[in-house]
Amino acid sequence: MKVRSSQPTGPVADFLAAQESKGLLRFITCGSVDDGKSTLIGRLLYESKQIFDDQLAALSQDSERVGTQGGNLDFALLTDGLQAEREQGITIDVAYRFFSTDRRTFIVADTPGHEQYTRNMVTGASTADLAIVLIDARKGVLTQTRRHTFLVHLLGITNVIVAINKIDLVDYDASVFESIEKEYREFSRDFGFTNLSFVPVSALNGDNITTRSVAMPWYTGETLLTILEETEGHILTHDKPFRMYVQSVSRPNQDFRGYLGFVASGSLAVGDNIQVQPSGRISRVASLPGFDGERQQVVAGESIQIVLTDEIDISRGDLLCTPESAPEVGTQFEAFVVWTDETEMMPHRSYLLKIGTKTVGVMIDKPKYKINVNTLEHLAASTLELNDIAVCILATDRPVAFDQYVENRYSGAFVIIDRMTSKTVGAGMIRHSLRRDLNISWQQTSIERHHREELNRQRSATIWFTGLSGSGKSTLANALEIRLHAMGLRTYLLDGDNLRHGLTRDLGFTTADRIENLRRASHVAQILNNAGVLVLACFISPFESERTSAKEVIGQDSFIEVFVDAPLAVTEKRDPKGLYKKARAGDLPNFTGIDSEYERPISPAIHIHTDELGVEAGVDAILQYLRDQKLLP
Template structure:
């Protein structure tokens, strides 16, 4: 028996007989061992291990619901082959194509289309060939290298373990025979060595101990390795696993490596083979499968996990969506749940990675909502963008503190947020006037004014609002670098973007000011007549009417203009800045 088991996924749309087919195949082989059941969204994935005379298989039976697309993506990362089940009476449905495409994106290169209900009189050779030709055309476009199509019956066991004589026109293998011909998609031991550091021990002066799980490849005594982020090389002098000394370790092993002190790495860093290249960049080209009910929004900040390395990330350029049915590249501003796109990703800091087609463990990623920590996207890295390595951040003798010292103040941002008509601009104007009278140097950035120039290309869709705030956050940061007190007056309806603006600045430089005026009062004021237009349908995507506002949860300062005059609000903010040592 071959030592390396073949990992098989079974997928297909709901109601095509996929689960029945899987169970009948397993039943026909005897008594497979069920090695796990994973429950998700009131559905379960069944995992089986079973041997045949020629091979050993691990089968994961995936639910057909779109609620489980993330499970399919993560399972495909470790899979060798996918069986896609279709109903002969329905043909190739869009969900069937999407499942196959997801499997291909995450590295599976062998696919079997099992056309179920072949025992029915309606499943003629002509019907089967039509389905077969349609699927092969699509599967080749997805990138599959091995494609088989087999007519089967989950109820009569036709073509499951042996070829049925009932379909004389079919001369191909049974489903079991096709499985036994499958090969593992790669040999993990031949991949370059990669390990994510989970613990660092620096107790010894001459050596450091790095613990973690080997993500890919083999490691051996005396091997030359490198920590790419520090660009420091080292040599392995000891390998320990479960208290025992080893001469080598392989993918999946939990080990402690003793390395001479020249190599420097931190928890969360990758250590890799010193003789095989790996990329380091803060910008990536990637393919992403969006999983969340809330649409992907370019410029919104998410967390990203690349082989255990965590940082913040944003989609800097959604280049196109892939139409699964036609494989056309379609212009897109966002991605909805289940949609697939190609994009550029900007990272807060450089990460270490491989292109996915070289090492899948360090070439795949997850996008995570930074607030509730749910996984909202998954994808694969194509390459690092060279523009990221061609640019070097410059440092100068004069910094923001020196510039601010000349102005007798400390730079900061007061970020006003609230509904239209809440009084943000009025209070901001009074505050700047008061600061000016005190001889302070300020800059007031107003939402309407900015949209006349820098952001005049943006509308009011959710995606455009995110980009609107990203740009003004970067302008605010530049103004802080100039030593100014910056007053930002934008509705800025989303917490994620306000938090992004905060994270651009140093601790203690960002103050969120919530102009907490009830929506009813804002609508009653309606100084620009916008609420009335929104109610009449003349304006769409208007905050509070047909676009959401997410109020601050813990703002640094709260102003209720319903019972506080603008001058009083400005005086309160002046006192607040004095208490925080920004002015004196």
């Protein structure tokens, strides 16, 4: 930041000088419903003079209208932002609040204690340096207390203040406080909290919040606010190795190439060596240009720009590091995954994973085990539902650079995004990389796909027929293959039913099995394409996600999606294999169109209505498309 040329004087100068040395602390408050979280935050805002007169007037109006404290100010109303929530009397999402004292500025994430909202707490904790865990003195350590404490630990927070609230309601009894402290210390012993303190408070009355309570002479510790002001321990640390994910490459002109990013950890100076991951290339820092002039050194927490001495290939998502402390690079790792979406996780479905600024395709294995957050027991699981936490193995479609979450919060964390809905469906923390993929490398072969295509005097591709059972996929593909064969082309018809006699014999028709079935089929099609063969693939393939995955495996340019379309009434009437009848009778669960959804292709290359068009006309339409694409000789 620029330093003003004319130095201010007087009260403004004193104020700004004080601000200059003030740091920022982000914390989260967690506790069960009615433990008084919102009241505590309201109290902190009130005591630190962050509530203005008009807000106070609105608060006293609201307190009378919907307050739960009789005529008294209901501080919880300050933070319960959304109208619907106010009426329900509970906070149901993450709200951020701000206050500052003479020593520090604070950002507070207020997160709900509701059982079903693990997602929100994890969100609030992900950016916090410290956690306040609230316990109702009358209730002691509850299941929810254990859950919140485990999540705080899981998200890597090591600074914890346990605020034992409503101490006034147990007559300021020291023995209640002591027994809660003892119990809490015992169950959290293995969580590695480096700063753990206990404070008896009454958020409602203000005891031990900013001033020492006269009602509890037995408590000799600091007030809650003093602990907040004095706790050291930021998540962004300078003494860790340098890490920066490249956000973008700036090329305003031919002579300038700057790499933009946020320093997640460590520091960097002009002249330092830099290694780019996953490529492993090495260069040196030529300069650190910025709006306010050239910098000589930059540190964790800053948004910077780097110019290197060499022109090497670096793009968005690459991780810049110092060569002495390389991160892990690989395609497989084990992680804690928190599922944040109403739609359950599908093992082996292709999702997107965003780590730092890099987005790649990812497949999540069936969970190794799920964690019961109340008892910390390991449970068997075949999928993940909203708010589940599990240990899973993930496989990315390209190498990524990362660290273990416990080592580095920013290069060890990722989110999972659904390809179709674009929603953030999960979040994860990397435990360790899996070495198994390191033993597998690509063997270079001399004869490549184009050599085989030349020998066959044809181009290879996969014509992917998707549609309901009975829509006419196999009929159409068979007729097409006859015509292509007559033209002297090497073809192969991959049929879903036929594959199920062998390669996919172990799979059923659940969603998970359908996903695996299509994964195998896609790879077979891709191998056949590499062999120079034109593939006709007939699979119901009801989900857009899996058709997208197939396209990625087979290759964008080699994948031709044909939507074989007929209304359900027509396909059910045709019922060539008698399957609809069985499904209607309930003998065939998960049957597409009956009790399992068919997602219509969004933009197929060819769309054929088999209820309107004859087989030969359909074949002609496909042949015309292949000619237009120069796929036929």
